[in-house]
Amino acid sequence: MGRQLYHQRILAGLVAITCPCYWVSPTGAVLLGGIAGVIVIMGVDLLEYLRIDDPIGAVPVHGICVFGNALAWPVCLWPVWRNRSART
DSSP states (O other): OOOHHHHHHHHHHHHHHHHHGTTSOOOHHHHHHHHHHHHHHHHHHHHHHHOOOTTTTTTTIIIIIIHHHHHHHHHHHHHHOOOOOOOO
């Protein structure tokens, strides 16, 4: 794994947790960051397969990872929703 891909995985994790950081627990944040790290690798491979030039890797980090984690972060919020419904 090259240095650029290493940095992209770190950025993908940070971008993925930026929106739901208020609601997600630290464990959920680590889980979302890990999911984003995997998604960014698949996004880079997809762009290379489609022969789309992205020299700085912004599309996989900001586009594909955010879309993938928009589908994944409600799973990390399940304990919050479960506890909220138990209080009412």
